[in-house]
Amino acid sequence: MSIAELQGTTDPDVFPDEGPRPADGGFDRTPPHDNDAEQAVLGATMLATQSSTARVIDEIDAELRDPADFYKPAHETIYRTILDMYAASTGATPRIDPITVAAELTKRGELAKIGGAPYLHTLVQTVPTTANGPHYAAIIRERAALRQIIQAGTRMVQMGYAATDDADRIAADAMAEVQAAATGTTEAAPPLSVADRWETFLDELQAGEDPSALDTPWRDLNDVIQLKPGQLITVGAATAGGKSLFGMNLAAHVALKRNRPALVISLEMGGGELMARLTAAEANINVDRLVRRQCTEQDWERIAKVSDRMANAHNFVLDDSAHLTLSKIRARIRWMTARGHAPAIVVADYLQLMTPEGASKNSSRAQEVADISRGLKVMAMEFGIPVVALAQFNRGAVGRRPLVSDFKDSSAIEQDSNIIVLLHRELAEDGTDTGPKAGTVEAIIAKNRNGASGRIIELAFQGHMGRLASMAR
Known part of the structure; x- marks a missing residue:
C-alpha cells in the first residue's frame, strides 16, 4: 500500500498538504522529501562530462537503494530510464544527456508523463555541481527512509484496528519494517572480482x-571447525545430552571473552534459568544453588x-519470548543492530520447538521443520553471521552413538547445515553418567x-556448573 493510499488519496502524485504544524501539537502531513535534491541528482546524471558520466551514476546508485x-x-521514471540506458550502454563513456534521455522516454511512451523534454533541460539547469x-x-x-517509517507505522495502526493477526505477529512485523527503514543504509558494492x-x-x-571467523571456547574443537559468516551450524543431542550447555557456553564465549555481540534464542528455558546457568559457568558456582536462590557466602564472593x-x-541478549518464529528472530537481530550491537552470532535453542510460519493445514511436521531449517540458513546468509541451531534427536538414537539421520522430524537439517556436531553421553536409565x-x-x-569430518572431540561435562570444558592440555 502506498503512502498516498494510506492518507486517503488515490492519486499517487498528490499528497495532502495542511500547511504549517498546527498550534495544538499536530504534524505537517506532507511526507518528507526534498524536491531540490531530487532534481539535482537527475540533472547531475545528465550534465556530467562524458569522461565522468559513469563515475557519477555509479556513486549516486551506490547511495540510493532503489529508484522508488x-x-x-516522474523523477522515479526518469531515474529508472537513465539506469536502463546506462546498463545497456556498450562504450566506456555512456551518452546520457537531456536529448538522449528524451528520445528513450519517447520510445517508452512516457515523455509526456514526466513533463516533456523541456523539463529534462530544467533539471540540468538546477545542478550547482555534478560533484x-x-x-x-x-x-x-x-x-x-523517513517515509518508509511513516508507512510502517500507519500500516501497524490499520492492522491493529482491523485485528487481522495476533498482536505479537503485528508488532514483530512492524518492528522489523521500521528498523529496516531506520538502519537501511546502503553499503558500498562488495568486492566481487578475483582482483x-x-x-x-x-x-x-x-x-x-x-x-x-569465530572460535569456540574449546581449544581442541577449534582445531577442527571454525564458525564463519553465512554458515548454519547444527548441534544435535538427545535429552540431557548437553546441547543447551554447548549453545550457552559458545554464546558467552563470543560475547564475554571476545566482546562480540551475541543473541541466544531460547524456547526451552526461561530467562531466570538462563541467567543461573550463565552465572554458574562464569563464576564457578553450583547451578542448583543459583536456581534455588540459596547462595553461600563463598558463592557471593565469586559472584x-x-x-x-x-x-x-x-x-x-537472551530472548526467551514465547512462540518465536523466523520473522521474530529477524526483528530481534534488527533491533540489536539499531542499538549498535549487530549480533556476531545467533544461537537458537532449539530448532524443533520453533513456531512455523505460514504452514498450511496439509503440511507435515517434517516439512515444517525443513522450512525452519532452511529459513535459519537463509538468515545466516542474509545477515552474514553464523547461526547455531540446537536440535533434538529422535528416540532411536538412545543408547548408541548418534548419526546425522537421527534428527527429530526432518532430514533436511543435514542438507542445510554447513557443520553438524553430534553430542553423545553414555547415560544410565536414571539419567546419570555411566560407562568408562x-x-x-x-x-x-x-x-x-x-x-575434516568424522573427528571425535571429548569435552568434560560439568553440568553442575552449567558448562562443557575443554580437555585439551
Missing part, C-alpha cells in the same frame, strides 16, 4: 587466520568477581564442509 526512493513518480551528486542522493535516501579479493586473501593468509562483566554485557567415559561428552564432527 524518489518522492515524485555533489552523491551528497544529494544521500538526502533523497534519508527522506525515503578485488586477492589482496585481502593474501593478508589473511599472512596473518594465519580468518578475521571474520562479586564477575559482577562488573555481567552488568556491562549489553551486547549479550562417565563425566565426558563426545562431540562428533559429522559434517564439515570446510574441513
